[in-house]
Amino acid sequence: MLNWDNIFATRSSRMRASEIRELLKLLDQPDIISFAGGIPDPALFPDREFKQAYSNIFDSTAVNSALQYSVSEGYKPLREWLVGEMGKLGIACGLDNVFIVSGSQQGLDYLGKLFLSPNDTALVTLPTYLGALQAFNAYEPAYDQLTPNGNRTPASYQAQAKEAGGKVKFAYLSADFSNPTGESVDLEAREKLIKLADEMDIAIIEDAAYQSLRYDGEAIAPILSLEIAEKGDIDKTRTIYCGSFSKTLAPGLRVGFIVANAPVIRKLVLMKQAADLHSSTINQIAIAEVARKGFDAQVAKIKAAYSKRRDVMLAALAKHMPEGVSWTKPEGGMFVWVTLPKGMDGAKLLAKSIETVKVAFVPGRAFFADGSGENTLRMSFSSSNEEKIEEGIARLGKLIAGEIGGA
Template identity: 55%
Template sequence: MDFRNNFSKRSEKMKASEIRELLKLLNRPSVISFAGGIPDPALFPAEALAHAGEAALSGPTAATALQYSVSEGYLPLREWIVGHMARLGVSCDVSNVLITSGSQQALDYLGKLFLSPEDTALVQWPTYLGALGAFNAYEPRFDRLQPGDNRTAKDIAADAEQAGSRVKLSYVTPEFANPTGITLSRAERLAVLEQARALDAMVIEDAAYEGLRYDGSPVPPILALEQETIADMNACRTLYCGTFSKTLSPGLRVGWVVGAQDVIDQLVLIKQAADLHTSTLNQILVTEVVAQGFADHLEQLTTAYGARRDEMLTALAREMPDGVSWSHPEGGMFIWLTLPDQIDGAELLQYALDTYHIAFVPGQAFFADGSGANTLRLSFSCASAEQTQTGIHRLGQAIRHFL
């Protein structure tokens, strides 16, 4: 039987994640990998999670931890998130919070809720590959979201209309974006919001790396900026997606969405039909750990990752040939390289793997239109100082081979 004959039309849009495939290289000890944007497991709060797990499964919460739960999420965790959002300048209550299985699930649900076939999604160019994958299943048309360019909202709407489409959402990672590491200024965030208002579109604010700032001054979330003019959370068009994957543990799969209650109510219905609720035990573990020294844990992370970023930036300045440029992120996990036009990142990867045993992510996969062949993404989150120095030296040698 050819099972493909029975696949839905939308399945044709689904592609294997290049990053997921490259993560398999981590099992090859000979490879120095700058590919996966994953946290360092040595920095997981394993001891705190173990104590929280023992308490959750040995006391009166054991029945709750192992039982079905409400789709909205564990109430004490949602209450903590309300306080966390207040510290970021966002006023909301628990009715505005949905717990998801990582923020990746939130992106999938938001795509399902807002995108019909041929609707337009505005995304940064390049943008997070996982967002493209999540939205692709709902068959949208993609267009550029570039604050500060010369295209007006009227121009964007006209282009969409000419394609038989309507702009439904703007997806943006304001802090330390994956893959570029770039942070949007306050003015650029306000421009994203104003453009969405003019288009009557939603704003999906992906804040996966918000807690990982190493220098520079924090900028308010887009949702906080919107609330400066629209105090009522339930009248705001911005949907804030957060996660504990980058700060506590990705294996727990706990994220959240904050937004207007009408939107949250619809997302709850989607979650009920998909997986009923996020793991109750995992939500309890997260709640206990963040309630006891989360700020100290974040300080440990930012100290470690900030030093690794600095190590890679120093190595790049020393090893890269003329014609190569790169971003200088204030936080997050990534540095973005732009190569001379004649170098293809995918070809460079194959050569670098075979000859120098180093890995990275070619940049083309992050562009909705398949452009950007002469770019690549480096992750510094899991590399030691020695690995960074050796790996970046080898990368420089590999690039010179193509010049």
């Protein structure tokens, strides 16, 4: 009998199904109120603008190049637009520093492949973005906890990595409104991280998927911006900025980007040539047109909607959650992170919640590289209206109160 396990590469054993992707199937059940998927509300997509953009492509001579193979670096007008947008964030860069990927998830996969040999260490926060762990897992790393505000020394990180059989290669984090917690890294911690990375000679991967979605509070400069200000030139920096149009324009087009020093970009281009040659040309052209004509207006529209939903969720949590439950209060993004009393299990709570009160969320353990966090859960407010948020939190609060009372 054919035994595929004897043929698969050893790294395939590190691949796991995403709990979030599985939970997204629940969105098709009309009786479920879902806070599970961290996905944009499709009612807010700029669909008419994209319809016009694609129509313009097919009505012009540009259709031939739009349907043809293209350069691996990405569509030049889109990259030029991104150079301008990065400049607004204090990230002075040129075309050679901008690379288009098929969603920022592909970018994380490429970066894992670029930096990680088996047993090398990736520094990640606890919790961290599940998709990053999935991307990195295929390259068989060890993980250590990144504490941007902590007092870990380079020597302690290096000793742990040596014990695991490799070297520390990078620190990965989402500095603004992170997935899953919604929290942000303050200015002092960003500056400390740059210093730590310099001392250890490692890369920083800055996941900026939610950077545009700030609803209140003062904006903090991206890590790459701070490093450029310190060192004077992007080609002297070690921070790799990963961005996406999925949370602002449309996730289905799968267009993301990486901004970094030129030597890193050149290596990533070689990877893309070997993987899929280039991202969809026609989608890049459409993204470029829609972004050029109305990116700021689109971002303002979704921020107005999501900020209201965040406020409703926070108010509902304060109203309906029993004593002993706490949660984050994000200034942006799509998520609220809930911590249950110790001893409670988010996965078991989810099973009971689906069966009894018809409310879905993501158990928090999936976001911890060390398998901890069983008493946590992630809730997204982006794709539910205010009425459903209030009702769903009320149902969930009643269920949790019953679980606490029955413990």
